[in-house]
Amino acid sequence: MTLEEIADFIGINCQEKKEITGLNTLLDSNENQLTFLENKKYLSDLKNTKAAAVLVTSENASEVPNGTIALICDEPYLNLAKISKLFAPNVVEMDGEKPLIGGGTKVMPNVYIGKDSVVGSDCTIMAGVFIGDNVKIGNNTIIYPNVTIYRDCVVGNDCIIHAGTVIGSDGFGFANTKDGKYIKIYQNGNVTIGNDVEIGANCAIDRAVFKSTIIEDGARLDNLVHIAHNCKIGRGSILTGQVGLAGSTILNAYVVMGGQSATAGHLEIAPFTTIAARGGVTKSITEPKKSWAGFPLFEHKQWLKLQGKISNLLK
Amino acid sequence: MTLEEIADFIGINCQEKKEITGLNTLLDSNENQLTFLENKKYLSDLKNTKAAAVLVTSENASEVPNGTIALICDEPYLNLAKISKLFAPNVVEMDGEKPLIGGGTKVMPNVYIGKDSVVGSDCTIMAGVFIGDNVKIGNNTIIYPNVTIYRDCVVGNDCIIHAGTVIGSDGFGFANTKDGKYIKIYQNGNVTIGNDVEIGANCAIDRAVFKSTIIEDGARLDNLVHIAHNCKIGRGSILTGQVGLAGSTILNAYVVMGGQSATAGHLEIAPFTTIAARGGVTKSITEPKKSWAGFPLFEHKQWLKLQGKISNLLK
C-alpha cells in the first residue's frame, strides 16, 4: 500500500507513492514502515527513526529527520489505530498451502490446522486444538486439548502447552476518539515461544502489536497466567499460578514470580529476581538476584519488617 | 406450571390454579411470576411487589400486598432454590429449528450451533466454538476458537470474542439446607452483550439468575476477567487483565478497572470512575470521575500518601 493511499484513508493529503509494508515503533521501524509520535516523551526517538514516514502533529513536524516523510495530522495515535486495520492479515486465510505435518507426529480428531502452517516431527496435537494459519511448531512438542494458537505464532521444540491455553490472542490496544469510541489497534505481531517451555492450563498470552511477544527457552508458566502484548519472558523464568504481566514488560533470565504476583507495563526486571506471591511491581528492577514482596513493592526482608511494624499498630 | 403444582413440589398446601411462568425478584416480578422474601431488609420491596405469589415466612406474611398470594414456608430461599429447577430449560434442546446463519458468515469446522439460534451476516465463527440453543449473534462479529456461548445468550454487532472465553455459564448460586447440603439455584437468566464489544481470552461471564448479565456497547475486557451473575458493565467501560466482579454489581459508563482489581457484590460504581490495579471496591462509589486505589479502597492520591506514611514506619 502506498503512502498516498494510507494518507487518503485517514483524510490527509500526501502524494508520495512509496510502498509501505507495515507499522512499527519509532526506533524499530525500517525504511518501508510507517510510525507515529503521540507523546513528546519520545521526541528523541523521532530524531533517530529510520521509518519511511511518521504520523505527527504540526507542532512536532519540524523534528522529523531527513529521509522520513511527515504525515501531519491532529491525532497521530488515533490515526495509527485506523491505519492498523489496513495491515491486519485475514482472520482466516482463504488461500495458502495445506499444513505440513512432520513424521511421527500424532494429530487427534477435531483438530484444525491452518494454511501454510508447519508442525514438526514427533509432536502430539490433541483433540480440539486450533492451530491458525502460518503457525510454526517445532519437534517433540505436546499440545493438550482445546488449546488455541492464533495465526503467525511460533512454538519451539520440546514444549508442553496444557489444555485451554490461548497463545496469540490480540493485545489490549485501542485509541479513543473524542466522542468516546474506541478504535482497535490491530495486533499485527505474533507470539514466539522458544524450546523446552512448559505452559500451564487456561493461560492467555497475547500477540504483539508490532513484532513479537517472546517466551524464551526453558521458561515455566503455571495455570491461569496472563501475559500482555509485547512482553518478554526471559530464559528459565518461572511464573506461578495466576500471575499477570501488563504490556511490554521484560523479565530477564531466571526471574521467579510467586502466585498472583503482577507487574505494571513497560518495566524491565533484572535477572534472577524473585517476586514473592502477591508482589506488585510498578518500577523496573535493575539489580539482579534480589527478592521483593508486597504492593507497593519492598525488598522482601524490608517487607517482612514492615509487616511487623504495621501489626504493632494494633497494640 | 400452576401455583398448586409448585406448592405441592415443596410440600406446602395451596390450591390456586394460577399459571406461573418464572421466578424473579420482588421488584422485578410481573403478575405471572413467583418471588420470595428471605431477608427483612427487603420488606419495603415486598410491599411493592407485583408478583403473582411470594414465598414468605409466617412472620412476614401479613406484609404481603393485596393481589399477591403468600406461599408460607419456613425457608423461602431454600424453597426458591428447589423451585428454580422446575423452570430450568433443558441443557440441550431436543426440538426446535435449525440455526439460521446470515449471508457472508464463515463457519469453520468443529463448530456446534444449537436449535433456534441465529447468527447474523458477515460473522466469523472459528473452529471449536460452541453456540448453545436460542442464542442470537449480530452481524460482523468474530468468535475465536473454543469459545463457549451458553443457551439463550445474546451478542451484538461488531463484537470480537477471543479464544477460550465462556459466556453464560451458571452464576454461583445455591441455598443451604440445615444438614449442610447445597441446593443449586438454577440460573435461568442469560448474558446480553451489546455492539462493538471486545472480550479477551479465557474470560468467564456468568448468566443471570433472573433476567440478564449485561455488557453494554463499546466495553473492552482483557484476558481472564471474571464477571459474576447479574452484573452490568456500562457503556465504554474498560476491564483489564484478571479483573473480577462479584454478583449484581453495576459499573456505569466508562468505568476503568486496572489489572487484578475487583469489586464486591451488589455495588454501583459511578460513571468515569477509575480503579487502579489491585484496587478492591467494597462500597458503592457515587461520585463520578474519581480515581481510587488499594484494598481497602482510598482515593488514589490519599492512597499514595498513605503508602508514604506506612513506609515511614520502617524509619
Add this chain to the structure above:
Amino acid sequence: MTLEEIADFIGINCQEKKEITGLNTLLDSNENQLTFLENKKYLSDLKNTKAAAVLVTSENASEVPNGTIALICDEPYLNLAKISKLFAPNVVEMDGEKPLIGGGTKVMPNVYIGKDSVVGSDCTIMAGVFIGDNVKIGNNTIIYPNVTIYRDCVVGNDCIIHAGTVIGSDGFGFANTKDGKYIKIYQNGNVTIGNDVEIGANCAIDRAVFKSTIIEDGARLDNLVHIAHNCKIGRGSILTGQVGLAGSTILNAYVVMGGQSATAGHLEIAPFTTIAARGGVTKSITEPKKSWAGFPLFEHKQWLKLQGKISNLLK
C-alpha cells in the same frame, strides 16, 4: 521396571532385580515403590518408610531402615525427576478398550472419549469436551463444552463442570540441574472429584504428582479457580472466583474462600474456616470456625481494626 534398570538409567550401580511399580513419598510408598529424601526435615519419615528403595545422599544413607534399599546419589530430587519419566503413562494410549457409555447419557458432536474410559448413565457430555484415557465419570453428571479432563481422572455422580475448565493438567513440578535446566517431574497421579460437586468456567485443577488431588463431595468452585497438585478440597467447601491454592494444601470440610483469596502450599485449614476476599493464607489454621482476612492474614475483626489504625496514619 527393576531397580537395576532404574539405577542404570540415572548412572548409578545397583544389581537388585526387584520390580518397582511407581514413585511415591516416604510415608506413602508401599513395598513396590521407590521414594526419595532430599531435605533433612523429612529424616523421621525416612525411618518410617516402607518403600522398596530410596534415593538418598551418602550423608543420609545410614538412616535408611532395614528392608529398604538405599540408592545413593548426589541429587536425589533431580534423579527422582529423571526417573519420573520412566513411569509416565502414554499421553495418548494406543491400546485399550473402547469407552463405555451408560444408558441415557447424551454425547454431543466433537467429543473425544479415550480408551478404557467409563461414563455413567444419564450424563450430558457437551460438544468439544475431551475425556482422556482411563477416566471414570459417574451418573447424572453434566460436562459443559470445551472442558478437558486428562487421563486417569475420576468425577463422581451429580456433578456439573462448566465450560473451559481443565481437570488433571500437570502439576507445576520440576527439579533444577546445576546448569539451570529444569527437569520435569512427571505428574503420575490424578484428580479425584466426589459427588455433587459444581465447578465453574475456565478453572484449572492440576493432577497429583503421586496419588490424587481431591475434591470432596458437595464442594462448590466458582470461575477461574486454580488448584495446584495434591491439594484436597474438603466436603462442602466453597471457593469463589479467582481463588488460587498452591500445592499440597488441605482444606478441611466447609471452608469458605472469598474472591481472589489464596493459600501458600503445604498448609492445612481447619473446618468451617472463612477466608475473606483477597485473604492470603501462609500458615496452617488449626482452630475451626474462625474468619480471617488480609495479607498477611489476621482474624477478620483484627484486620478491620488494623485497617482503621492504618488509615489513622493519614491524620
